[in-house]
Every structure is written in structure tokens, then in C-alpha cells.
Amino acid sequence: MTEKDLESVLKETRQFPPKPEFVAQARLNPDRLAGLYRTAERDHAGFWAQLAHTEVSWHRPFSQALDESRAPNYRWFADGTLNVAYNCLDRHLPARGEKIALIGEGEKGDVRTFTYKQLHAEISKLANGLRSLGLQPGDRVVIYMPMIPEAAMAMLACARLGLTHSVVFGGFSAQSLKDRIEDAGARVLITADGGTRAGQGVELKKVADEALERGCQTVEKVVVYRRTGQRIGWQDGRDLWWHELLAAQAPDCPPVWVEAEHPLFLLYTSGSTGKPKGIQHSSGGYLLNAIVTTQWVFDIRDDDVYWCTADVGWVTGHTYVVYGLLGNGATVLMYEGAPTQPDAGRFWKICQNHGVTIFYTAPTAIRALMKMGEDFPNRHDLSKLRLLGTVGEPINPEAWMWYHRVIGKENLPIVDTWWQTETGAIMIAPVPGATPTKPGSCTRPLPGIAADIVDGAGRPVRDAGAGGHLVITKPWPAMLRTLWGDNERYISTYWTPFKNRYYVAGDTAHRDADGYYWILGRSDDVLKVSGHRLGTMEVESALVSHPRVAEAAVVGRPHEIKGESIFAFVVCRDARPQGAEAENLVGELRAHVAQELGAIAKPDDIRFAEGLPKTRSGKIMRRLLRAIARGEPITQDVSTLENPAIVTQLQEKN
Ligand code: PRX
Numbered sequence: 001m002t003e004k005d006l007e008s009v010l011k012e013t014r015q016f017p018p019k020p021e022f023v024a025q026a027r028l029n030p031d032r033l034a035g036l037y038r039t040a041e042r043d044h045a046g047f048w049a050q051l052a053h054t055e056v057s058w059h060r061p062f063s064q065a066l067d068e069s070r071a072p073n074y075r076w077f078a079d080g081t082l083n084v085a086y087n088c089l090d091r092h093l094p095a096r097g098e099k100i101a102l103i104g105e106g107e108k109g110d111v112r113t114f115t116y117k118q119l120h121a122e123i124s125k126l127a128n129g130l131r132s133l134g135l136q137p138g139d140r141v142v143i144y145m146p147m148i149p150e151a152a153m154a155m156l157a158c159a160r161l162g163l164t165h166s167v168v169f170g171g172f173s174a175q176s177l178k179d180r181i182e183d184a185g186a187r188v189l190i191t192a193d194g195g196t197r198a199g200q201g202v203e204l205k206k207v208a209d210e211a212l213e214r215g216c217q218t219v220e221k222v223v224v225y226r227r228t229g230q231r232i233g234w235q236d237g238r239d240l241w242w243h244e245l246l247a248a249q250a251p252d253c254p255p256v257w258v259e260a261e262h263p264l265f266l267l268y269t270s271g272s273t274g275k276p277k278g279i280q281h282s283s284g285g286y287l288l289n290a291i292v293t294t295q296w297v298f299d300i301r302d303d304d305v306y307w308c309t310a311d312v313g314w315v316t317g318h319t320y321v322v323y324g325l326l327g328n329g330a331t332v333l334m335y336e337g338a339p340t341q342p343d344a345g346r347f348w349k350i351c352q353n354h355g356v357t358i359f360y361t362a363p364t365a366i367r368a369l370m371k372m373g374e375d376f377p378n379r380h381d382l383s384k385l386r387l388l389g390t391v392g393e394p395i396n397p398e399a400w401m402w403y404h405r406v407i408g409k410e411n412l413p414i415v416d417t418w419w420q421t422e423t424g425a426i427m428i429a430p431v432p433g434a435t436p437t438k439p440g441s442c443t444r445p446l447p448g449i450a451a452d453i454v455d456g457a458g459r460p461v462r463d464a465g466a467g468g469h470l471v472i473t474k475p476w477p478a479m480l481r482t483l484w485g486d487n488e489r490y491i492s493t494y495w496t497p498f499k500n501r502y503y504v505a506g507d508t509a510h511r512d513a514d515g516y517y518w519i520l521g522r523s524d525d526v527l528k529v530s531g532h533r534l535g536t537m538e539v540e541s542a543l544v545s546h547p548r549v550a551e552a553a554v555v556g557r558p559h560e561i562k563g564e565s566i567f568a569f570v571v572c573r574d575a576r577p578q579g580a581e582a583e584n585l586v587g588e589l590r591a592h593v594a595q596e597l598g599a600i601a602k603p604d605d606i607r608f609a610e611g612l613p614k615t616r617s618g619k620i621m622r623r624l625l626r627a628i629a630r631g632e633p634i635t636q637d638v639s640t641l642e643n644p645a646i647v648t649q650l651q652e653k654n
Contacts, residue, residue, distance in 0.1 A: 012397050016404070017436040018413055022386070026433025027299050033434040036447035047448050048076070048288070048477050055291045056284065057091050058082050059257040066475060072495045072503075073482060074475040075261050076285035083255035084264055084287050085127075085160035088326035089120040090255070096302075100331045103305075103354060104149040107196045107337025114149055116329070119156075121251035126157035128253045129245035133221050135187060137162030137256055140266070142186040142219075143312075144168045144177060144208055146195025147336040150225045150242070151312045152322045154190045159264060159283075162256040166266040166278070169313025170195055170202055172598040174210035176276075180268050181216045183278055184484065188221050190242075194228040198338035205232040260284025266484045267315055269421040270535035271493060272525040278484030279315075279421050282477075289425035289478030290324035296446060297415050297429045298358050299387060300328050307333040307350070308360040308389075314532075315421040316391055319478075320360060324425070339365055344372035348380035348407075359407075360389035360417075362531035363399055367561045370402045377406050387432055389415040392531030393563045394519050400439035418442035418519055420505060421533070422494070424478030427451065428517050441516045450474040453511055458498040464513040469523060471502035479503065525622075527556040527564050532600050539566060539603065542596035546589055548572050553612050553620050554603065557629040565604040567629035569612060569650060576608050582654035605629070608654055611646045613638070625650070 023029050028036070040047040049065035052058075062080030092099070097117040104112045114122065135141070141163050145151035151167070158165040166184045168177050181189065189212070195202040205224055209232075212219060224232070225242040264283045268276040294300050298320075306325055310316035312334075325332045333354055339347050347369065351359060369376070388408050390400075395416055404414055413432035419425060428451060430436075430443040437443060445451040453461045453468040461468040472479075483490040497504045508520045522528065525536040536554040543552035551571040559565035570589065577585050586606045594602050613621045624636050628650050638644045 012438055012440050014397075015436045015438055016414075018433050019411065022413060023433045027295055027301075028431050028433050030434040033431050033447070040448040044448065044450070044474055051292055052077055052080075052284070052288050052477070056082060056288050057087050062260060062284070068475070071475075072491060072500055073487070074479065075481075076282065076475075076477045077260040077288075080260045080284055081257040082260060082284055082287070083160065083162075083257055084283050084323065085123060085156045086255040087287055088156060088159075088323065089116060089123065092116045092329040093120060096329045099302075099329070101326060102149045102152060103331065103333045105333065105335045105337075105350060105354075106148070107199070107341050112149065119153070122246075123153050123156045123160060124251050124253035125246040125249040126153055126242075127160040128249035129223075130157055130163065130188065131161055131253070132245075132249070133188060135161060135163055137258060138164060138262075139188075140164045140166060140184040140186040141188045141190060142166050142168055142177075142181050142184060144170060144189060144191040144204055145225065145312070146170055146192055146202065146204065146227060147311050147317075147334055148192075148195070148225075148227060149334060150192070150227075152326075152334070155265070155312070155318070155322055156326070160253060160255050162258040162262060164263045164265060166268065167313050167318070168268070169311055169598070170204055171313070171600055173595055174207045174214065175596050176598055177207060178211040178214045178216055179276065180278075181211060181219060183268070184266055185218045186216075187218055188223065189216075189219050190223045190225070192225040192227040193232045194230045196228065196337060198341055201228065201230060203230075209233050209235075258283055261481065263481070265318065267318065267421055269315075270526055270533050270538055272535060272537060274535065274537040274541040276535075276538070277486070277489065277493075279480045280482050280484050281424050282481050285477030285479070286424050287323060287327055289476065290319045291327040293426040293446065294320065294324035294328050294330070296431050297417060297426050298360070298389065299432050300325070300330050300358070302329070304357045305331050305333060305355050305384070306358040306360075307335070307354070307356045309335065309339070309347070309365060310360075310362070310391070315424070316360075319425055320391075339369060340372075343376065344369055345376035345379055348377045348382060351382055351385060352380040355384040357384050358387045358389070359385055360391065362392040363390050363395040364393065364530040364561060364563055366390065366395070366399045366403050367563075370399060370406075371561065374406050382407060382409070385412060387415065388412050389417055391417045391419070393528040394521065395440060397439035404439070413437065416440075416442045418517065422480040423472075423476070423505075424480065427472070427476075438516060441512070441518050443516050445517070449476055451517065452502070453509055453517075454498065454502065458501060461511075465510055467508055467510040467520060470505040470507045470509040470517070470519070471498060472505065473502050475503075527566065529556075529564050529566060529600065530562045534566070534601055538597060539568065539593060539601055542593045542601065543568060543570060543589060545596060546592045548574065548585065549589070551612055553622065553625055555622060555626045555629050557605070557626070559604070566601070567605045567607070568603040569607050569609060569625055571609060571611055576610050578608075578654060582608055586654070606654075607650065609646060609649045611643050613646055613650065614642050615640055616642050618642075
């Protein structure tokens with residue numbers, strides 16, 4: 001969010017109450033919502049237990065909702081057993097067997113649909129195939145797939161067998177994939193020959209082969225879905241075609257009942273060190289939270305066609321493409337491709353062609369499409385849409401208003417949903433039939449979610465408009481359970497900062513006089529670039545791994561479309577490059593970062609200097625670098641720097 005946006009957010013006074021027509025049909029109207037708040041307030045654990053009984057199908061019911069004995073490793077519904085895939089498939093078969101579960105549209109326009117019955121059969125075959133490879137409950141499977149129905153099938157086949165999946169976004173590099181496979185200790189990798197993005201081939205199998213060549217000793221088998229038919233490398237004995245593995249399998253596979261705390265998935269995300277963290281989610285609590293938030297925030301109904309543009313490689317794709325939606329027996333669309341293929345009307349054309357009723361995307365996509373003009377949306381029939389949503393980063397009021405006016409025709413609720421990979425499900429968001437919205441605010445915490453804003457000492461900030469750290473003060477069912485293999489880091493990252501009293505989100509926020517939350521951004525060294533989460537340290541270590549780089553410091557800089565872009569200050573081992581040499585090295589370093597991490601991590605700006613601004617104790621003054629990257633005047637005291645003269649050099653273009 002830029003300073004300008006921030007200022008306008010702070011002055012934002014517009015309010016949009018829910019339309020009576022929407023309230024009349026909504027799952028939650030103001031009265032029902034108030035009732036939920038009251039129940040949750042009276043008995044936090046009992047509130048969730050009640051929902052867990054009605055919304056989740058248990059194999060063995062639980063006897064205790066919340067177990068705090070190992071806090072902050074909270075446990076929910078711990079002695080209950082269930083199967084997540086059973087909840088997403090089997091239990092819908094009697095009433096919804098012929099209902100469409102998944103619609104997959106490729107970038108080239110190819111469309112495939114799967115009813116619940118078909119999906120159940122495919123997933124059962126895949127699960128039987130995976131079992132034939134000797135996988136046991138608790139084994140990890142890494143999924144590196146394009147955004148196609150088979151990615152969801154792979155996740156659900158794992159869930160059916162009690163295997164813990166870890167999806168790696170298809171845009172990540174071989175090195176990033178290898179790091180994640182190794183940290184998870186995966187026995188099987190599920191991938192595809194390739195995919196398509198913005199008219200270009202994505203070489204998934206090739207990257208996977210590279211990752212496996214570099215290590216990944218635990219991987220025994222690679223299951224390859226044939227998506228493009230492109231030529232790929234093959235290792236006999238290790239590589240198996242998906243279709244061959246499934247060919248001989250029965251279309252039914254008894255679900256493996258697991259305990260509620262059984263890890264459903266790991267999802268790696270960036271923090272403030274160079275090493276991504278494996279966020280570990282549970283089965284029972286996660287599923288419950290996913291299901292109820294889908295009802296509350298998306299007001300899901302049986303006749304909806306729901307589309308979330310997020311990739312399954314991110315948490316949004318887990319909770320609000322797969323588990324929350326299929327858990328509710330909904331119809332979900334998946335699109336593999338770019339928003340601008342063949343032109344900037346693609347999203348709206350998809351909405352029109354499939355009669356999409358609920359559309360959920362990231363502010364960065366809205367800003368990019370806003371820039372392309374109103375003609376594209378206006379050329380398409382968007383009349384089936386009834387609810388719009390955003391996620392992943394703060395939305396500036398200008399983009400919110402465009403979304404409201406041009407896509408929503410001033411008629412549709414917009415749900416701005418705040419949550420994180422760690423929270424598993426939406427935490428702060430409007431309930432569309434009950435909450436008046438304000439452009440730029442994610443409004444109020446949902447029922448059963450206890451949020452607060454505290455100062456550096458952990459004292460609640462009570463003054464309206466005063467900023468502080470966003471914290472969650474009570475455990476919730478979908479919370480992360482730990483960091484895979486590193487419980488100490490789990491505790492020190494999320495709990496130690498406020499002496500185990502609160503979960504610390506890592507965001508700063510303020511709350512207005514109506515109790516509405518306004519997220520200002522991250523308070524740690526995490527960037528949100530086009531809604532993607534990246535650690536500055538990860539980009540720095542990628543840069544430093546280049547032979548010419550001695551030192552690097554990375555900061556975020558406001559960007560009109562991406563929200564934030566990456567600005568890197570680099571010190572070379574040899575002389576500071578200038579002119580054409582600098583230009584060449586910039587290109588080389590950008591390519592190097594893409595190779596190390598993935599294209600999403602490429603710095604937009606790289607500036608060379610002979611040194612970085614450091615205090616006498618050797619600490620890099622990041623605040624100063626941020627000001628320089630933004631081209632702002634320097635207001636910091638630079639006299640404490642070890643090398644004050646460097647500031648002028650850092651301000652100069654290469
Ligand atoms: O900074 C917040 C921002 O995204 C971070 C979480 O990123 P990630 O784990 O990748 O999950 C993104 C999808 C859930 C948060 O700490 N963020 C997410 N949603 C919003 C947001 N910032 C402002 N408004 C939001 N609605």
C-alpha cells in the first residue's frame with residue numbers, strides 16, 4: 001500500500017450497507033450473525049464444538065473440543081476421527097452425485113467437468129494407485145502441478161489415505177522445489193509433464209527432474225500427469241504415468257480414518273529468515289473452519305458457481321478452491337492460465353461463459369485489470385455474479401471502488417478477507433448479508449475469532465485509529481499446529497513476542513471507532529509482491545549465491561499494480577559496475593534469482609553500491625534503504641552510520 005493509499009484509507013468514510021435483496025436470501029442476516037457472536041462470546045470452545053458436530057462428519061465423535069494442555073500447541077477435537085476426503089466427496093454422493101464439483105478451463109479454452117460421482121471415482125482410483133506404491137498414513141507427498149482439476153484430485157487422494165500433502169506452486173524453481181521436498185521428506189512427487197501460462201509452456205517435469213538430480217533422496221516414485229503431451233525426460237523405475245497407474249485401479253477406495261490432529265498438509269511459506277517454514281495444518285479443525293467460513297463469508301448455496309483465481313500452490317487454493325468448497329458440496333471452477341490471455345477480458349469471459357456467481361481474487365489482479373479499462377468487463381455479461389471477494393494484501397480504496405462499480409455494478413457485496421497461510425481460514429471479513437463494508441477495510445473478526453491490536457509491550461490499543469500489532473487472543477480450529485520439524489521456531493515466531501499470550505500475525509493494523517480493522521502491512525521482513533509472500537532474506541540469499549555478489553539488502557517499494565515490488569541494493573565482490581556493465585549484471589542477477597527461487601521473486605530494481613548503510617554494530621539500516629528505494633527524502637539520522645558517505649551513492653542510479 002502506498003503512502004497515498006494509506007492516507008486515503010485513513011480518511012475513508014464511505015460505507016456500503018448490504019442490499020436488502022441480498023440480506024433477504026443470505027445464510028446469515030444481522031440477527032443470525034449477532035446470535036453467533038453471542039454464543040461464541042459465552043463459550044468459545046463450545047461454540048466451535050457445536051459447529052463441529054453439525055458441519056463435519058465424524059467417524060468417531062470427539063469428546064473434548066479444545067485441549068490446551070500443550071499450549072501453544074493447541075489441539076482441537078483430538079480424540080475424534082474423520083476423513084477429509086470423505087467429507088468433501090462421499091457424504092455428498094446421495095444428494096449431489098450428479099452435481100458438478102469441478103470445472104476446469106485451460107488457457108486454450110478447453111473445458112472439462114467432473115460431477116461429485118466422477119470426482120469420487122477418479123480420486124479413489126488415484127488413492128488406490130498411491131497405496132499400491134506402498135505409501136502409509138503420515139507419509140508426505142509433494143504435489144507440483146498446474147492449476148487443473150488433477151491438482152485437487154491429488155490433494156484429495158492423499159487426504160483419503162491419510163497422506164500429508166505439500167503442494168509447491170508451479171512457478172517455483174528447481175531449487176525451491178528441492179528444498180521443500182527435502183524438508184518434508186516426501187516419498188512421492190506428483191507432477192505433470194507441463195502446463196500453460198500466458199501462452200508459454202511451463203516445464204514442470206523438467207524442473208522436477210532438476211530438483212531430483214540435486215538431491216531429494218527420499219523420493220521413490222514420481223507420478224506424472226500428461227497435460228500437454230510435450231517431450232519429457234523419463235527415469236524407468238522411478239517415473240510412472242498417472243493414467244497407467246490408475247488404469248487397473250478400482251473406482252472405490254475405503255477412506256482411512258485419521259485423528260482430528262493428523263496433519264492434512266504442510267504448506268511452505270516465507271518468514272523473516274532465508275528458510276521457508278513448513279506450516280503444518282490439522283485435519284478436523286482445519287476442515288471445520290474451512291467449511292464454516294465458506295458459508296459465512298461466501299454465503300455459499302447449492303446453485304452457486306464459485307471461482308477463486310488463486311493457484312492451489314497457495315493457501316487460498318487449499319481452503320477456498322478445494323477444502324472449504326468441496327466440503328460444502330459446491331461447484332468450483334479452476335482456470336489454468338493468465339488473466340490476459342488472449343486479452344484482458346479473459347476473467348470476465350469465463351464468468352460469463354460459466355455463469356460464475358461468486359468471484360474471489362487478489363487486489364493485484366483487480367488493479368492490473370482496472371488499468372486495461374472498462375471495455376473488457378463491459379463487453380461481457382456479468383449478471384450472474386452475486387458476490388465479490390478479495391484476499392492476499394490490502395486493497396486500496398480506488399481499486400475497491402472500481403471493483404464495486406465496474407464489476408459489481410454498484411450492487412454486489414465485496415468481501416475483503418484477511419487471513420494467512422498460518423490461520424488456515426478467513427479470520428477478519430465482512431459477512432455479506434450483515435456487515436456494511438468500507439473500501440479498504442476487512443471489517444470485523446468473524447464469530448469465534450478473537451482478534452486485537454496491541455502495542456509493542458503487548459498492551460491492547462484502545463484508541464480508535466491508533467495502530468499496533470495484530471494479534472489473535474484465543475486459539476481457533478484451523479490455526480497452524482506447528483512448523484514441520486521445528487516446533488521451537490513455531491513458538492519463537494508466533495508466541496514468544498508476547499510471552500505466549502497471543503498469536504502474533506506479523507501485520508500492523510488499526511481499528512476505527514466502529515471496531516473495523518484496517519490492515520496496514522507486514523511488520524516483519526516479509527513482502528507481498530502481487531499478493532505472493534516472499535521473505536527479503538530469501539531474495540538476499542539468492543542474490544548472494546551469485547559469484548559476483550558480496551552482499552545484498554532487499555526492501556519493498558510501493559508498486560501501482562503489484563502492491564509492492566522488490567528493490568535490491570547489491571555490493572559486488574569486484575568494482576561497482578556502472579553503465580552498460582551494470583545493466584548487463586542487472587539482467588544476469590534477475591535471471592539468477594528466477595533460477596534460484598522462481599520468476600515471482602525477480603527484483604524490479606537492482607542498484608549497485610560499494611557498501612550498505614550499517615550502524616557501528618554492523619546492522620543494516622533497512623528503514624533508510626526503504627526511504628531511498630521509494631525516492632523519499634532522508635529523515636533518519638545518518639550520523640550513527642559506520643559509513644555515512646554511502647548514502648549519496650545509494651541514491652544514485654546505476
Ligand atoms: O499481510 C497480510 C496479507 O497477507 C499476509 C498473509 O499472506 P499469505 O500467508 O500468503 O496468505 C495470503 C492469503 C490468505 C497477511 O499477513 N493479507 C492477506 N489478506 C489480506 C492481507 N492484507 C490486507 N488485507 C487482506 N484482506
